[in-house]
Amino acid sequence: MAIQATYLGMPLDINDLDVENLAYFKHCAAHDFHLQRCGACGLLRYPPTTACPWCASPKSEWIAVEGRGAVHSYTEVHHAIQPAFRNHTPYLVLLVDLDTQRGKPGEHEALRVVGNLVTPQGRLAPPEMVRRVGIGTRVRMVFSDVAPGLALPQWTLDEGASQPASPWRYPQE
Amino acid sequence: MTMPNETDTTSPKHLCDKYAIVGVGETAYMRGSGMTTRALGTWAVRNAIEDAGLEPSDVDGMLSYQSGDSTFAPFIAGDLGMRLNFYMDVFGGGSSTEALVGLAMGLIEAGMCKVVVIFRAMNGFSQVRIGGTGARAAAPVSGDMLHSRAYGWQSAGQMFSPTFMRHMYDYGTRPEQVAAVKAIHSEHASNNPKAFYRKRVSVADVLASRIICKPLHLLDCCVETDNGTAIVVTNAERARDCRHPRVLIRGVVGRCSKPRMDMHYQHGPVSTVAGHYAREILWPNSGVGPEDIDATGSYDAFTFTTMLQLEDYGFCKKGEGGDYVSDGTIRLGGRRPNNTSGGHLCEGYTHGLNMVIENVRQLRHDADDSCPVGPDGRRRHTYDYREGGCRQVRNCELTANLGWANPGTGSAMVMRRD
Numbered sequence: 381m382a383i384q385a386t387y388l389g390m391p392l393d394i395n396d397l398d399v400e401n402l403a404y405f406k407h408c409a410a411h412d413f414h415l416q417r418c419g420a421c422g423l424l425r426y427p428p429t430t431a432c433p434w435c436a437s438p439k440s441e442w443i444a445v446e447g448r449g450a451v452h453s454y455t456e457v458h459h460a461i462q463p464a465f466r467n468h469t470p471y472l473v474l475l476v477d478l479d480t481q482r483g484k485p486g487e488h489e490a491l492r493v494v495g496n497l498v499t500p501q502g503r504l505a506p507p508e509m510v511r512r513v514g515i516g517t518r519v520r521m522v523f524s525d526v527a528p529g530l531a532l533p534q535w536t537l538d539e540g541a542s543q544p545a546s547p548w549r550y551p552q553e
Numbered sequence: 554m555t556m557p558n559e560t561d562t563t564s565p566k567h568l569c570d571k572y573a574i575v576g577v578g579e580t581a582y583m584r585g586s587g588m589t590t591r592a593l594g595t596w597a598v599r600n601a602i603e604d605a606g607l608e609p610s611d612v613d614g615m616l617s618y619q620s621g622d623s624t625f626a627p628f629i630a631g632d633l634g635m636r637l638n639f640y641m642d643v644f645g646g647g648s649s650t651e652a653l654v655g656l657a658m659g660l661i662e663a664g665m666c667k668v669v670v671i672f673r674a675m676n677g678f679s680q681v682r683i684g685g686t687g688a689r690a691a692a693p694v695s696g697d698m699l700h701s702r703a704y705g706w707q708s709a710g711q712m713f714s715p716t717f718m719r720h721m722y723d724y725g726t727r728p729e730q731v732a733a734v735k736a737i738h739s740e741h742a743s744n745n746p747k748a749f750y751r752k753r754v755s756v757a758d759v760l761a762s763r764i765i766c767k768p769l770h771l772l773d774c775c776v777e778t779d780n781g782t783a784i785v786v787t788n789a790e791r792a793r794d795c796r797h798p799r800v801l802i803r804g805v806v807g808r809c810s811k812p813r814m815d816m817h818y819q820h821g822p823v824s825t826v827a828g829h830y831a832r833e834i835l836w837p838n839s840g841v842g843p844e845d846i847d848a849t850g851s852y853d854a855f856t857f858t859t860m861l862q863l864e865d866y867g868f869c870k871k872g873e874g875g876d877y878v879s880d881g882t883i884r885l886g887g888r889r890p891n892n893t894s895g896g897h898l899c900e901g902y903t904h905g906l907n908m909v910i911e912n913v914r915q916l917r918h919d920a921d922d923s924c925p926v927g928p929d930g931r932r933r934h935t936y937d938y939r940e941g942g943c944r945q946v947r948n949c950e951l952t953a954n955l956g957w958a959n960p961g962t963g964s965a966m967v968m969r970r971d
């Protein structure tokens with residue numbers, strides 16, 4: 381079933397043909413992160429695709445994946461392009477290396493899952509929280525609910541993990 | 554950091570020096586052009602054909618690239634009364650210019666065309682802004698954009714910034730090193746009457762300008778302009794009859810540069826970009842190496858894209874790009890000047906073609922500047938690179954153009970003076 385919804389005033393649209401994204405976000409809506417696992421080579425992938433980017437097999441199944449990892453890189457946006465984000469600057473876009481499948485299939489590979497830094501409740505992080513996070517910060521997945529059948533996976537500080545003494549931050553601050 | 558496994562390459566060495574760029578042309582770099590992209594493209598194409606000493610009726614192929622923000626080749630051909638044997642408009646970006654030169658060469662090689670024009674026309678300030686603002690920014694988010702745009706991650710600067718952040722983390726690259734790219738390109742632009750921004754700025758000015766998205770300050774980003782740009786490609790024999798000294802294409806590459814291209818950084822070191830893979834084709838089929846090149850034209854959509862490309866194409870070691878772009882090498886008068894027109898950062902943004910145009914002029918020894926033209930029609934260069942002075946690179950024989958679109962695709966070209 382197609383989904384049309386609004387998030388922060390931004391229209392989101394998943395049409396009937398986009399079966400991979402419909403499946404992906406249906407799991408997210410249940411706050412249960414799933415990725416496709418290739419039926420041939422067994423590797424997980426992100427974001428959803430029709431074929432395996434590692435071996436081109438069309439066969440896959442959705443499996444639950446733990447939403448924990450470390451920040452691989454980031455950008456801190458001060459000038460928002462997307463109108464929905466103009467009232468939320470500065471905000472962080474994080475590339476997070478999942479602990480799952482890190483270093484596979486090669487040493488430079490990982491499942492790098494995008495998301496914003498958010499509060500544990502799934503709201504975009506306030507500036508004081510933004511300033512604490514950098515490369516190496518341990519994060520856990522939470523969800524921003526958008527509509528029935530649709531939630532966005534997001535990242536918040538993993539309070540239970542041991543954090544680096546000072547995560548790497550852009551030096552000119 | 555060791556690099557990922559290499560992949561098979563095909564390097565067509567027999568095309569070396571077989572084709573030439575014989576004409577270059579552009580409109581002014583403007584804001585508020587008051588013209589359609591069709592008009593901009595028409596003027597640029599006409600100027601390039603005239604520069605070659607050809608007539609519109611000589612042109613039988615036309616290629617262009619755009620991102621839904623421009624006119625199409627058949628319209629321009631119609632307006633100039635051309636009858637094309639082949640045309641193609643691709644959805645393209647920063648890695649399209651040199652890739653399309655390769656396509657033009659292939660068309661001529663196959664006997665399908667004799668003279669091919671490549672153009673890019675855009676109202677990049679007053680209509681669709683590559684920076685992403687305007688109506689397009691507010692369009693519904695669907696498909697793969699649900700994993701980028703829905704997070705406020707969508708402009709080129711936003712999408713590329715994690716690459717640069719990670720480069721700083723991996724190699725200790727510093728903001729002031731990268732800011733030097735803008736300072737140096739602004740020096741070059743100050744000697745280019747066509748440049749949109751001709752004011753020289755300092756590293757301190759860049760670092761003091763407001764943050765757009767870390768690590769990018771406003772002055773780390775290129776200047777959005779309205780313009781049309783065009784080049785004419787034909788075979789090396791035909792080029793002998795054209796107006797200018799021959800500028801021969803030694804090698805060209807358009808490569809999907811990571812084995813698994815994506816904008817979500819699943820593959821390889823994220824601080825390694827297109828050139829690392831494209832150079833496996835570029836240098837062998839050009840028969841030269843980066844050490845032989847006299848001037849480079851890098852895709853400076855941002856200061857750091859210049860640094861990353863120069864590094865990955867092998868002009869310096871991986872991780873030493875910060876030193877390379879800030880130690881004077883890339884400045885006019887330095888060992889290997891880069892973007893002598895001021896590039897996208899200062900001359901104007903036209904998706905890569907202006908740096909090709911500039912290098913063609915450099916190889917003709919006719920980079921247009923303040924130096925007088927002698928009775929023989931050739932410039933008497935002073936090689937005085939102070940503000941308002943000359944911008945011709947002394948003894949410029951070999952150039953490299955490096956095109957970038959995103960971390961996954963790249964194209965590049967080596968040209969030489971006959």
Ligand SMILES: [Zn+2]
Pocket residue numbers: 418419420421422423432433434435436437
């Ligand atoms: Zn597979």
